[in-house]
Amino acid sequence: MSTLSLTTSIVDATGRMLAKYTPREKINWGRLGVISVPSVWLFVFFFVPFLVVFKISFAESEIAIPPYSDLMNWDAEDTFLSIKLSLANYIFLFEDALYLDAYWSSVKIAGVATIITLIVAFPMAYLIARSEPNKRNLLLMLVVVPFWTSFLLRIYAWMGFLNKNGLINQGLMAIGIIDEPLIMMQTDFAVYIGIVYAYLPLMILPLYTALEKMDMTLIEAASDLGATPTQSFIKITLPLAVPGIIAGCMLVFIPAVGEFVIPSLLGGSDTLMIGRVLWDEFFQNRDWPMAAAVATVMLVMLLLPIMLVSDGQDKKEEA
Amino acid sequence: MKKTSKFLTSSSILGFLFLYAPIVSLIVYSFNSSKLVTIWGGWSIKWYGKLFENEQIIEAAMLSFKIAFITSCLAVILGTMAGFVLARMGRFKGKMILSGWISAPLVMPEVITGLSLLLLFVALENTFGWPAGRGTNTIIIAHTTFCLAYVAVIVQSRLSMLDETLEEAAMDLGAKPSSLFFLVTMPLIAPALVSGWLLSFTLSLDDLVIASFVSGPGSSTLPMVIYSKVRMGVTPEINALATLMILIVALGVVAAMVIMKRQHRLNKELKE
Structure with a gap:
């Protein structure tokens, strides 16, 4: 295309x-x-x-x-x-399980986190799009403010929050749901939380833009014709939101695949993500050619979704 | 107004709680007098005092502000040109490529951008002797490159919302292209320029990954210092620093949005 x-x-x-x-x-x-x-x-x-x-x-x-x-x-x-062209880096990359595992687990983590982000963001975007203009601006501002504040510091905030002695554990223990503090820091769970949290505004905004344009009379017409709320959601709202869903998912998924800060601060030593592998290859092993090979493969992998984003941008422009 | 469903309201409230709870907890704990960051020892502002005695942090903050300032000025100039080209110059050879180069940096994983720019700088230095070494200049170039993409998108969308009649009128009255831009177009897109500048400033101030790749010895930016401190865990000083930065940004965003809303209302009244 x-x-x-x-x-x-x-x-x-x-x-x-x-x-x-x-x-x-x-x-x-x-x-x-x-x-x-x-x-x-x-x-x-x-x-x-x-x-x-x-x-x-x-x-x-x-x-x-x-x-x-x-x-x-x-x-x-x-x-x-x-x-002299050395293919050794690529051969090593495809033979050593570490790299393939890291690519696969990055795509998996980013994919699952993107879906969770979509699920969390959708009702918020819908509510904002349907609320009165004054309230809408306030709610939009509440979504945008975290997006403008430091990414690094927002992830850091979760370090204190998810800690063994952090507020979540203290709260849960105070109301007696758990007796022992939950181990949440340095797990994949924390990484998912971090991605969903950090990228939530990037999902809400395109969803909001798509839902805001929706004509509410369509829903009324559907319900007049006897559609249940679920039916009209699946048959009307969801298809109309598709451009927003695609845009939001790409904006979250692509950077999340190569994410470094989140797995390095919230993840455990066994949280394998390719951004972190590249970082270590470069800063710890000082193997620049290997880091370059890791980056090249990652870029090839992400080329299709990135082109999808560019294409969407062009379409928006032409509309 | 139709009643919104209970499910929608409650899940949205949970969503906003999720967005704000960690930030609020961080702010509260920055006033904790105890050195043990998870145990409450009463209210105190001593960590703010300690923060301003920490020369390493102050120095890094100054460097980061300098880089962010220069970056956002450059990004606004280049990004406005790019946004203008895409929105107003019709079709030309390579337009699709340019628009691809503008949307790709918005999603490109930072590790790829950082590594590729570093390798470019090293290759350039070996071939042309420029840039001699890496540091502030290379960070500014790297930041400008991804910030200009944001500015271009903001300017482009602002321009495509404006109707072209004002510009056409000025052209009909004989305005030169340059005076047309500076006297007519620029005032119209001023809010976009301001928000583009501010966004570039915060993005540059915040960047850890790209700066780590392209910086040299002795040029540690604020996020690099923060990262090296928080890798080991939560510290009360960084809590204080984070609180200051978050409050400054939040105030800035709220002020900018209020100004933009007023501007919007003014424009509307003018039209009527």
């Missing part, structure tokens, strides 16, 4: 350019400048870096500065150019 629309747009644009820029016409330098400044910046600092990562994933780790081997060697005497 995206490639198709890309091709058509390029063809279209070229046609327009040819039609517009007859030789007599001067090039509009101002327009060109405004287009090229941000484009060049993003090309150099967003696109090229991926090529560099891809390249270095074929290097070998070395004890040097920088700690990787050169891919190309130019022997001036023999005028001999040798290119």
Whole structure:
């Protein structure tokens, strides 16, 4: 879909350019400048870096500065150019169970957390979309404020909250539900909580946008025709919310797969997530080529969902 | 107004509790006089005093504020250009690619962005000798890159909400493109610029992962210092710091929203 629309747009644009820029016409330098400044910046600092990562994933780790081997060697005497690509990183990545397990468990954790986030967010978004304008603004603000406050500190807040002696355990013990404090910190449970918590606003906002546009008379019509609330929810509300659901899920799932802060602060040593593996590969083992290979595979894995987000953005723009 | 169902109300209340309970507990515990962070020892503000005596934290905070300030200025300039290009310049070659480059950083896992930028900086340094070493400058470049995407999205959506007649009128009256932008378009999108700047500032101030990759020795930002302290567990000083930061941001957001609402009302009255 995206490639198709890309091709058509390029063809279209070229046609327009040819039609517009007859030789007599001067090039509009101002327009060109405004287009090229941000484009060049993003090309150099967003696109090229991926090529560099891809390249270095074929290097070998070395004890040097920088700690990787050169891919190309130019022997001036023999005028001999040798290119050495090492596939060792990728072979290791697919043979060592650690990496595959980490990819799988990241996708699993991020996927489950995304679904929980959706379930928590939906009634909130629905309530906000259906409430009176004044109340709606207040509720939206309550959703947005945590989104603006520090991600790191919000995760940190849960460290104290989930602690063995933290408020949850103290509260539960005070009302006599449990006798012994629950171990919640440094478990996968804490990681799920952290992801749902940190990304909840990112799910609520697109859901709200989709639900707000919904025409309430549809629901009334359905109930007049004898639909139960459940039926009209499944047949009307849910399908109309689909764009919001997709957008929200992508906004949560993609960054959650590569999440580092949450598993490192709330997870246990056995919580395997690929963002953490990459971090350790880079900072602890100082194996830059391996880290690059891990990043390349992660990027390939996430390419499809990322393109889905871009596509949604384009559609919104055209609408 | 139709009555909202009990299920909807109660699950939403639980949701908001979930959003706010940890923050409230953190704020309350920052006033705990006991050094043991989980045991209540009475009210006290001594950790705030300790916080301001901690030179490492103050220094890191100053550096973070400096980086966030420069980043948000750069991001607003570049992001406004990008948002304007996408919303107002019609179709051109590569527009789809540019719009992809703007939406991708919003979801890109930070570890990938951080690692790729670091490797780029190292490669550039080896090839061109620039940037010489890593530190404040490389962090600013990295932060600007992802913040400009946010600004571009905000500006683009603001521009697409505005109707173009005002700009067309100015053009008909003979305004040059540059004066058209600075005298007509920019005042119209001022709220978007302000919120883009503020969002960039908080995003930059908050970033741990990308900064850790691209910073050099001696340039530890505030999140890097916080992270190194909290890895081992909860400390009362960080509770105090967190409370200050959360309160500042919350006040800022509430103020910004009140201002924007007033602006909105003004615009509406003007239209009528």
